[in-house]
Amino acid sequence: MKNPILAFLLAFFPGGGLLYLRKPLRGLAYMFGEFGLIVICIFLYAHWEYGLAFFVVIAGVILYIVNLVDTAITASKTAYPTAANQAEGNKNPTEEQERFFTILLSFIPGLGHFQLRLMNRGLTLFMAFVGTIMMVFFVTVLTSREEFLLFLAILPVIWVYGFFDAIHQLNKKHKGEDLVDRSILEDIELNRVNGKKSKSIAVALSFFPGAGHLYLGLQRRGIQLMAAFLFSIYILDVLRLGIFLFLIPIIWFYSFFDGLQKASVYGKEELDDTPIISYLLNQQKWVGIGLILLGLYYLTSQIALPAVAPLLDEWLNVDFRYWFDHYFQTTIVCLLLIGGGIKLLIGSKRKNKEDVS
Numbered sequence: 506m507k508n509p510i511l512a513f514l515l516a517f518f519p520g521g522g523l524l525y526l527r528k529p530l531r532g533l534a535y536m537f538g539e540f541g542l543i544v545i546c547i548f549l550y551a552h553w554e555y556g557l558a559f560f561v562v563i564a565g566v567i568l569y570i571v572n573l574v575d576t577a578i579t580a581s582k583t584a585y586p587t588a589a590n591q592a593e594g595n596k597n598p599t600e601e602q603e604r605f606f607t608i609l610l611s612f613i614p615g616l617g618h619f620q621l622r623l624m625n626r627g628l629t630l631f632m633a634f635v636g637t638i639m640m641v642f643f644v645t646v647l648t649s650r651e652e653f654l655l656f657l658a659i660l661p662v663i664w665v666y667g668f669f670d671a672i673h674q675l676n677k678k679h680k681g682e683d684l685v686d687r688s689i690l691e692d693i694e695l696n697r698v699n700g701k702k703s704k705s706i707a708v709a710l711s712f713f714p715g716a717g718h719l720y721l722g723l724q725r726r727g728i729q730l731m732a733a734f735l736f737s738i739y740i741l742d743v744l745r746l747g748i749f750l751f752l753i754p755i756i757w758f759y760s761f762f763d764g765l766q767k768a769s770v771y772g773k774e775e776l777d778d779t780p781i782i783s784y785l786l787n788q789q790k791w792v793g794i795g796l797i798l799l800g801l802y803y804l805t806s807q808i809a810l811p812a813v814a815p816l817l818d819e820w821l822n823v824d825f826r827y828w829f830d831h832y833f834q835t836t837i838v839c840l841l842l843i844g845g846g847i848k849l850l851i852g853s854k855r856k857n858k859e860d861v862s
Contacts, residue, residue, distance in 0.1 A: 512580040513609070517742050519569060520837055522576035535572040559646055563639060570635055600631060600679050614664055617671030621684060626674075629688040630667040634660065658713065666709035673705065682723040704768045709766030714757055730760040733781075780824050 509546075515699030516522030520536030541567040543591050549558040603620075611617030615631025618624075625826065637659050645653045666689075678684055687695070702721055702809040715731030718724075741750060767776055805827065 512685050513573075513577055516576035519572050523572075523579065526579055528579065531575065535568065535575075537849065538568055539572070542568065563643070566639070566665035567635075573613065574619070574631070577610055577613075578619055604679075605674060607671055611668045611671040614667035617667070618674065621671070621674055623674060623684060623686045625686045625688045626670075627856070629690065630663065630670075633689075634663045634667070636661065638645060665712065666705060669708070670705055704771060707768040707771065708765060711761050711768070717764035718760075718767065721776060723767065723772060723776060723778045725778050726763075729781045730756070730763075734760065744822045753824045790840065 512522040512525050513807045515525050520532035520534070523532035526532075546558050546561040547566065549555075549561060578846055607617045607620050613631070614634040615627035615629070618627030618630065621627075637656070639651055642657045645651060660671035670689075674684055706718050709717075710720050711730075714734040715727040715729070718727030718730060723728075731841075734753070737752055737756060741753070752817050760856065772777070810826060810829060814824070814829075815823050817823060
């Protein structure tokens, strides 16, 4: 019997796994197909046909993934004999073997479900993972905007959900429960009809700050976490405050583990939608003033200053744009930090006086 683990590892060289499993025609087809596409891509790239070369690369990636899937399925059939082969004297696979191969294959979303014969469920995860990669890169190249690569952050969500769902399905099988081959979308619709939320989906969505909370119905908490995460990235980038970049992972970790905690108690007790910072809810006037000042700042920096700066430079021989970009923003941030520190000191002194009295 061929070793399925070795076959899967050899599959990272196109066709190698199938050649090892004594499937020469399919193995050679993948091998020559992949190398043929590489040659065509190099030829097109050398002749400045970048658009066609990109589509050839996409075709090569699809063929490579199909090669991995084909090898994984063929190797699993080798590891787990069919009923006809078992009748000839082969033994049923042990639970340890099945668990090992399911975990190994689950590192590519969907393949672990294929191992458990959950084809619809596995195909949903696999196509979501691969389709997201292809679509993000296609839109990025088509629009020449690297900002679309940010959507690759969806991939860890799909991967984590697929991995833990495969383990969950495997545990159900070992307990003697019947596995139902439903797609992920059918599961979501079934939970919606029953009025329930999926803990697995909540955990997976928690990889993006606030998304898991919104899914569980914690609107105020989720919106605050999501806004804090995105607003921090934007402000730190615009104001070039690299020294405060440590705040972003702090917000992410807090949101992720808070989402895990909320998902773990869902269904056992009522979830309390307490906002992270309740102080802001009672300070709408100051929030409004802050938004107005932020709007005036961008109106000045993006519209007024670019229009007036060349004239002032010509009349006064002073580059106001340079002074604004290099000194004004830093001064504003310093004043805000100093003001915040003074407010905290005054507040702590007042609190100490009240405690003494």
